[in-house]
Amino acid sequence: MERDLRRILVIQALRAFLYGFGSVLIGTVLASEGLGSFGIGAVLTAMLAGMAIASLIIGRRGDRIGRRRTYALLLLVMGAAGTVFALTRWVPALILAALTGTLSTDPNESGPITSIEQAMMGSAPLEARARVFGRYNAVAYLAGAVGSLAAGGPAAFRKLYPALPADQRWLLVFPVVAVACAILAWKMSPGVEMDDRRDVRLSDRSRNNVRGLAALFSLDSYAGGFVVQTFLVYWFHRRFGATTEQMGLVFFAAGLLQATSSVAAGRLASKIGLLNTMVFTHLPSNILLMAVPFSPVFAGSVALLLARFALSQMDVPARQAYVVTIVDPSERTAAAAYTNTARYITRPGGPASAGALLHVSVSAPFIAAGGIKIVYDLVLYGRFRAVALAESRD
Numbered sequence: 001m002e003r004d005l006r007r008i009l010v011i012q013a014l015r016a017f018l019y020g021f022g023s024v025l026i027g028t029v030l031a032s033e034g035l036g037s038f039g040i041g042a043v044l045t046a047m048l049a050g051m052a053i054a055s056l057i058i059g060r061r062g063d064r065i066g067r068r069r070t071y072a073l074l075l076l077v078m079g080a081a082g083t084v085f086a087l088t089r090w091v092p093a094l095i096l097a098a099l100t101g102t103l104s105t106d107p108n109e110s111g112p113i114t115s116i117e118q119a120m121m122g123s124a125p126l127e128a129r130a131r132v133f134g135r136y137n138a139v140a141y142l143a144g145a146v147g148s149l150a151a152g153g154p155a156a157f158r159k160l161y162p163a164l165p166a167d168q169r170w171l172l173v174f175p176v177v178a179v180a181c182a183i184l185a186w187k188m189s190p191g192v193e194m195d196d197r198r199d200v201r202l203s204d205r206s207r208n209n210v211r212g213l214a215a216l217f218s219l220d221s222y223a224g225g226f227v228v229q230t231f232l233v234y235w236f237h238r239r240f241g242a243t244t245e246q247m248g249l250v251f252f253a254a255g256l257l258q259a260t261s262s263v264a265a266g267r268l269a270s271k272i273g274l275l276n277t278m279v280f281t282h283l284p285s286n287i288l289l290m291a292v293p294f295s296p297v298f299a300g301s302v303a304l305l306l307a308r309f310a311l312s313q314m315d316v317p318a319r320q321a322y323v324v325t326i327v328d329p330s331e332r333t334a335a336a337a338y339t340n341t342a343r344y345i346t347r348p349g350g351p352a353s354a355g356a357l358l359h360v361s362v363s364a365p366f367i368a369a370g371g372i373k374i375v376y377d378l379v380l381y382g383r384f385r386a387v388a389l390a391e392s393r394d
Helices: 002-030 037-065 067-087 089-100 113-120 126-150 153-160 168-186 205-226 228-240 244-272 274-294 298-312 315-325 330-345 348-359 365-384
Strands: none
Touching: 002 067, 002 126, 002 168, 002 228, 002 244, 037 089, 037 113, 037 228, 037 298, 037 330, 037 348, 067 089, 067 113, 067 168, 113 126, 126 244, 126 315, 168 298, 205 228, 205 315, 205 330, 205 348, 228 244, 228 298, 228 348, 244 274, 244 298, 244 315, 274 298, 274 315, 274 330, 274 365, 315 330, 330 348
């Protein structure tokens, strides 16, 4: 299992690099093409809607098809979708590619691929579980940060070699890396597969808890959709005229902060608990998010955004570990799939809502996102602070 875990981390790193690299290039291309707020929202919404649909399908059928086979297939589809974005700017084609659910607007969000990976990682011991998910997310943030930084490379290279392209054709790295990832996925051991591939029904107790978590996660995810990375590139480009190189550096720094905080989250959770880690780190980050658009200068907004990034993702490894800890072991795959699907179902409404709110005020998407997330934190803590974890009940 240790070897399979290392393969998952390598695939996660390669995929996160692609997402970090692609999100900056795609965001800049969408802004420069003059699609308008609603056109950009349509493409981003298609990405998130595709993640929701594919996650629901994989959650229901992934174990029956086989985890290795499903994993490899999704990675190959990711390469094909990236190729479409590399070769055309025709919006209907971009929307169709986005609907595959294998592209992401954030380096650590992978749609159905995440559900497969979490199911395979869910057998980690309780005392190490948060740290395992912390490393998993830290790898994504670091690789995504490097990808964001590398996105500034095409424009820089073009200054030295004018014949080189500096546009989205660099996204042709997607199919190359995707094939390498698919090979690694296919070489994983049979131990990652389910022995019994029949459908698992949640117990009444687990069903109530999972439904409650899914509802709250969907609210948080909807708010997060207001400020996805590609939207932030577009917003900073529109508000301050930020370049691809500048935003690449910003997200490189953000990735380093998120990676560090992910590792810290695992250690913090072992001291104060998973739920407390989720709430007490997430709440102040949302106040910082609401403050971002009020800075009159680029440097001020970036400083607030980076401070927010340093805290905002500490809840992710704690949340992932909490989901597989609050249910019985046989229910972990279903719980991870259902809660992930809930997040992806509502997230598509975020970019479209943000695009509409931009017509009201350039500050509105940030204020709305932060306010909704604060409500999520308070309700989550009130609802689950007295709920015992499965291991505690045993």
